[in-house]
Amino acid sequence: MRDPFSYSRRRTVAVSTIGHDNVPRVVADLSLSPIVHMEDLAVIGHVYDPVTDKWAMRDIAAEFLYMGAHPLPFMAPAGTRQILNYGTWSTHNDQFYCVPMFTPAQYLSQAPRHGVMNVVRCDIHELTKELIDGLRNDTTAVLMLSSDAHSYYTSMRAACDMISLSEIPAPIIFAYATEAPSQEIAVLLAATDMGGLLVDGFGDGLMVRVGIGGALDQGLSTRLAFNVLQAARTRMSKTEYISCPSCGRTLFDLQETTSLIRSHTDHLKGVKIGIMGCIVNGPGEMADADYGYVGSGPERITLYRGQEIVQRNIPTAGAVEALIDIIKTDSRWVERDLNVYDRWR
Ligand code: SF4
Missing domain, CATH: 3.30.413.10 (Sulfite Reductase Hemoprotein, domain 1)
Known part of the structure; x- marks a missing residue:
C-alpha cells in the first residue's frame, strides 16, 4: 500500500530526456497553426536574437515542440525536439531530431519507428489490451495520455494505476486542454486536474493547451505547465x-x-x-x-x-x-x- 505521507515517483525507462530521473518535461502544442518566424517561439521561452543569430532559452521554455503536420521551416532551437504526426514524420528529411507521434492504430500497425523515441497519443478509452501488450516491452515509447471524461483527475488517476499494474515502462505525458473565462480560473482548473496526479508520483511531462474566451493562449499554456510542476514540487524553474x-x-x-x-x-x-x-x-x-x-x-x-x-x-x-x-x-x-x-x- 502506498504511504500517503511520502512521495515516490512511478518508475519508468528514460526515453530521450523524458522519464526515469529526468525532471518532468514540458511540450508546447504548436500544432494548430504553422509557425513561420523564429520570433514566434518567444512565447514558449525560446528567444531568437537576429543580431547574434543565437537562441536564448529561458528557465521556463518548452523542451519539446508538438508541431503536428507543420514542421518548423527553420532549424529548431538547440535542446529542443520536434514531435510530428507520424504521416508527416515519415516523409520528413530529418527523422532523427524530429520524432513521430502515432495514433494507437498506427503504432500497432508495425509501421517503421524511430530508433530512440516514439510518442503514442491516446485517450484513456483507447488503452486496449492490445495496446498495453504492445507498450509493455517497448523502451522507446512515450505515452501521451488525454482524457475527455467529466473528471480529468479521477479518470487519469485510474488510468495511471492501470498502467502501473500493467508494468508498462513508458513515461507518461499528460495532454491537458481546457477552456476558461479568465487566467485565474484556468490556473485553478489546471492545478486541480493535474496537481494531484503529479503529487501522487505520476507524470513525466505535461502538454497544456489553455483557451481564454475562445482564443488559445500559448504563453499562458507554457507558463501554466511549469507553474503546476513547480507547485507540485516536481520541477523548480523559478523563485x-x-x-x-x-x-x-x-x-x-x-x-x-x-x-x-x-x-x-x-x-x-x-x-x-x-x-x-x-x-x-x-x-x-x-x-x-x-x-x-x-x-x-x-x-x-x-x-x-x-x-x-x-x-x-x-x-x-x-x-x-x-x-x-x-x-x-x-x-x-x-x-x-x-x-x-x-x-x-
Ligand atoms: S503568520 Fe501571523 S499574520 Fe500570517 S496568518 Fe499566521 S498568525 Fe496571521
Missing part, C-alpha cells in the same frame, strides 16, 4: 514564494509587499522566500524557506536566513534591499537579463 494567508495579526499589506518582493526577485530560480505577516506564527509557517521577510512590529521587519535571524526589527523602508543584500552575500543573486526577459514576458 518560490511562501506567504501566510494574513489575519488580524498581520503587520503590513501582504499583497502589496509580496508583489514588491516578487518584482525584485522573481528571476532567482530555485530560491524560496517566505513572506509572513507576523513573528508569532510566521517563522513556523515558512519552515522550509531559504529566506524570510517577517513582520515583527509596526513598520518593522525581521529577516531570516532559513530559521536563523539575520537582521532583527529593521525599518520597513529598506527591508527589501536588505533582503537582497543577504541573498547576494550568499552568492545566490543573479542580475536579471532585462532585454531578453522583457521581450519574452
Whole structure:
C-alpha cells in the first residue's frame, strides 16, 4: 500500500530526456497553426536574437515542440525536439531530431519507428489490451495520455494505476486542454486536474493547451505547465514564494509587499522566500524557506536566513534591499537579463 505521507515517483525507462530521473518535461502544442518566424517561439521561452543569430532559452521554455503536420521551416532551437504526426514524420528529411507521434492504430500497425523515441497519443478509452501488450516491452515509447471524461483527475488517476499494474515502462505525458473565462480560473482548473496526479508520483511531462474566451493562449499554456510542476514540487524553474494567508495579526499589506518582493526577485530560480505577516506564527509557517521577510512590529521587519535571524526589527523602508543584500552575500543573486526577459514576458 502506498504511504500517503511520502512521495515516490512511478518508475519508468528514460526515453530521450523524458522519464526515469529526468525532471518532468514540458511540450508546447504548436500544432494548430504553422509557425513561420523564429520570433514566434518567444512565447514558449525560446528567444531568437537576429543580431547574434543565437537562441536564448529561458528557465521556463518548452523542451519539446508538438508541431503536428507543420514542421518548423527553420532549424529548431538547440535542446529542443520536434514531435510530428507520424504521416508527416515519415516523409520528413530529418527523422532523427524530429520524432513521430502515432495514433494507437498506427503504432500497432508495425509501421517503421524511430530508433530512440516514439510518442503514442491516446485517450484513456483507447488503452486496449492490445495496446498495453504492445507498450509493455517497448523502451522507446512515450505515452501521451488525454482524457475527455467529466473528471480529468479521477479518470487519469485510474488510468495511471492501470498502467502501473500493467508494468508498462513508458513515461507518461499528460495532454491537458481546457477552456476558461479568465487566467485565474484556468490556473485553478489546471492545478486541480493535474496537481494531484503529479503529487501522487505520476507524470513525466505535461502538454497544456489553455483557451481564454475562445482564443488559445500559448504563453499562458507554457507558463501554466511549469507553474503546476513547480507547485507540485516536481520541477523548480523559478523563485518560490511562501506567504501566510494574513489575519488580524498581520503587520503590513501582504499583497502589496509580496508583489514588491516578487518584482525584485522573481528571476532567482530555485530560491524560496517566505513572506509572513507576523513573528508569532510566521517563522513556523515558512519552515522550509531559504529566506524570510517577517513582520515583527509596526513598520518593522525581521529577516531570516532559513530559521536563523539575520537582521532583527529593521525599518520597513529598506527591508527589501536588505533582503537582497543577504541573498547576494550568499552568492545566490543573479542580475536579471532585462532585454531578453522583457521581450519574452
Ligand atoms: S503568520 Fe501571523 S499574520 Fe500570517 S496568518 Fe499566521 S498568525 Fe496571521
